[in-house]
Amino acid sequence: MGQDIGQLAPLLREPPNFKLRTNCDPHEDNFELRAHGPLFRIVGEASAQLGRDYVWQAFGYEVVRRILGDHENFTTRPRFTHAESGARIEPQFVGQISTYDPPEHTRLRKMLTPEFTVRRIRQMEPAIQDLIGDRLDMMEAAGPSADLQREFADPIGAGVLCELLGIPRDDRREFVRRLRRNVDLSRGLKARAADSAAFNRYLDNLITRQRKDPGEGLLGMLAQAHGDNITDEELKGLCMALILGGVETVAGMIGFGVVALLDNPDQIPLFFAGREKADRVVTELVRYLSPVQGPNPRLAIKDVVIDGQLIKAGDYVLCSILMANRDDALTPNPDIVDADREPVSDVGFGHGIHYCVGAALARAMLRITYQALWRRFPGLRLAVPIGEVKYRNAFVDCPDQVPVTW
Incomplete structure (x- = not known):
C-alpha cells in the first residue's frame, strides 16, 4: 500500500x-x-x-x-x-443527522427521504419560481445595479428553506433575521448565544404548533407521519441540520456560481440548450466551487x-x-469550468451514508435560479473586478457582496 x-x-x-x-x-x-x-x-x-x-x-x-x-x-x-x-x-446534537451513526442515522434518514423525492421537488418548483421572480422584480425596479448576494442569493436560500420546512409566511421575515444573525461568525459569542436562544424558543413553539395542526411543510409532514416515533428534540435537530446544511450553502452556491459563470461566460448559453445541458452546468459548478x-x-x-x-x-x-x-x-x-467534460462522481454533496439528503432539491433550485437570472438580465456583469468580491465569515464559504450591473 x-x-x-x-x-x-x-x-x-x-x-x-x-x-x-x-x-x-x-x-x-x-x-x-x-x-x-x-x-x-x-x-x-x-x-x-x-x-x-x-x-x-x-x-x-x-x-x-x-x-x-x-x-x-x-x-x-x-x-x-x-x-x-x-x-x-x-443533547445539543440530538436530531442533527450528520452527527449520527447507524442504526440511529438509518432511522432518521428513512424519515427524511420521502420529503426529497422527485415528486415533492416538483411540487415545490412553482413556489421557488415565484420567490425567484419576486426577487428579480425588486432588483429590476431598483436597478440597473445591485448587490446580488444580499438582494438575491441570500433571500432565495432562506426563502426556499422556509417553504421546505413550512414556516408560516407571517413568521418568515423574523425567522430569516434570527437565522442570519445566528450563523454570522463575525458577531461576538455573547450576541450569538442570545440569538441562538431566541431562535431555539421559536423552533420549540413552531414544533408544538405543527404537532397540533400539521402543515404541508417538512416539519408538519414528519410530525403527522411519524407521531411519537420522532421526538420534539429530534424534529428541532433535523430542522437545525437542514438550516446549517442548506441556507448558507445554497446562498453561497448562487453567489459563487454567478461569479464563476461571469468569469466563464461560454458556459452560460448551456443553461438554455436543454435540460440535460443545464443540469450538467450545475453539476460542474458544484464540483468546481464546493461551497462546503x-x-x-x-x-x-x-x-x-x-x-x-x-x-x-x-x-x-x-x-x-x-x-x-x-x-x-x-x-x-x-x-x-467545463460542463462538457466527461461526467464524474465528485464529492460536492458528500459521499456515503451522509450524502446530502437535499442534493436533488439543491440542484433543481440552482438550475431554476440561474436560468431565471439570465433570462431577466442577459447582459449581467460584475460591477467590480473579480478579485474585489468580498467573502463572509460563516460556517460555509459564501460571498458577502457580489456587486453586479446590467
Missing part, C-alpha cells in the same frame, strides 16, 4: 486563512500543501479545537471518498472517544491504514471537499 505504515507524514503548521479562497479558487496555501500528498498531518488551530496534538488532512479525491464512505472505521459523532463507543448523542469545503470531522474508531498511512483509533481526519474535487485523479484540468 505504498510506504510503510509506521512512516507518518511530517507534521505541518496549519496555514493562515486555511479556508479562504482567491476569487473562485482555493487559497494558494492549499496548493502548496497538496505537494505533501493526498493525506498528511497538521498541527494548529484545528487540532487544538479538537483537543488533539495533530489532525490528519485529506486532500486527495480517492482518500476523501474512501474516508467519507467508511462509517465502520470512522464516526462523525462529536467529542467521541474510542472508549465511549456506546455513548449516546449529546469541509464536512464534519471524521474520528477513527479503529486503527486503519489509508494511502499507506496509519490512522490510529482516536485520530481526527479533516476532509477537504474542495481539494478533492480539484484533484487530477478525479478529472483532467480540474481547475477550469
Whole structure:
C-alpha cells in the first residue's frame, strides 16, 4: 500500500486563512500543501479545537471518498472517544443527522427521504419560481445595479428553506433575521448565544404548533407521519441540520456560481440548450466551487491504514471537499469550468451514508435560479473586478457582496 505504515507524514503548521479562497479558487496555501500528498498531518488551530496534538488532512479525491464512505472505521459523532463507543448523542446534537451513526442515522434518514423525492421537488418548483421572480422584480425596479448576494442569493436560500420546512409566511421575515444573525461568525459569542436562544424558543413553539395542526411543510409532514416515533428534540435537530446544511450553502452556491459563470461566460448559453445541458452546468459548478469545503470531522474508531498511512483509533481526519474535487485523479484540468467534460462522481454533496439528503432539491433550485437570472438580465456583469468580491465569515464559504450591473 505504498510506504510503510509506521512512516507518518511530517507534521505541518496549519496555514493562515486555511479556508479562504482567491476569487473562485482555493487559497494558494492549499496548493502548496497538496505537494505533501493526498493525506498528511497538521498541527494548529484545528487540532487544538479538537483537543488533539495533530489532525490528519485529506486532500486527495480517492482518500476523501474512501474516508467519507467508511462509517465502520470512522464516526462523525462529536467529542467521541474510542472508549465511549456506546455513548449516546449529546443533547445539543440530538436530531442533527450528520452527527449520527447507524442504526440511529438509518432511522432518521428513512424519515427524511420521502420529503426529497422527485415528486415533492416538483411540487415545490412553482413556489421557488415565484420567490425567484419576486426577487428579480425588486432588483429590476431598483436597478440597473445591485448587490446580488444580499438582494438575491441570500433571500432565495432562506426563502426556499422556509417553504421546505413550512414556516408560516407571517413568521418568515423574523425567522430569516434570527437565522442570519445566528450563523454570522463575525458577531461576538455573547450576541450569538442570545440569538441562538431566541431562535431555539421559536423552533420549540413552531414544533408544538405543527404537532397540533400539521402543515404541508417538512416539519408538519414528519410530525403527522411519524407521531411519537420522532421526538420534539429530534424534529428541532433535523430542522437545525437542514438550516446549517442548506441556507448558507445554497446562498453561497448562487453567489459563487454567478461569479464563476461571469468569469466563464461560454458556459452560460448551456443553461438554455436543454435540460440535460443545464443540469450538467450545475453539476460542474458544484464540483468546481464546493461551497462546503469541509464536512464534519471524521474520528477513527479503529486503527486503519489509508494511502499507506496509519490512522490510529482516536485520530481526527479533516476532509477537504474542495481539494478533492480539484484533484487530477478525479478529472483532467480540474481547475477550469467545463460542463462538457466527461461526467464524474465528485464529492460536492458528500459521499456515503451522509450524502446530502437535499442534493436533488439543491440542484433543481440552482438550475431554476440561474436560468431565471439570465433570462431577466442577459447582459449581467460584475460591477467590480473579480478579485474585489468580498467573502463572509460563516460556517460555509459564501460571498458577502457580489456587486453586479446590467
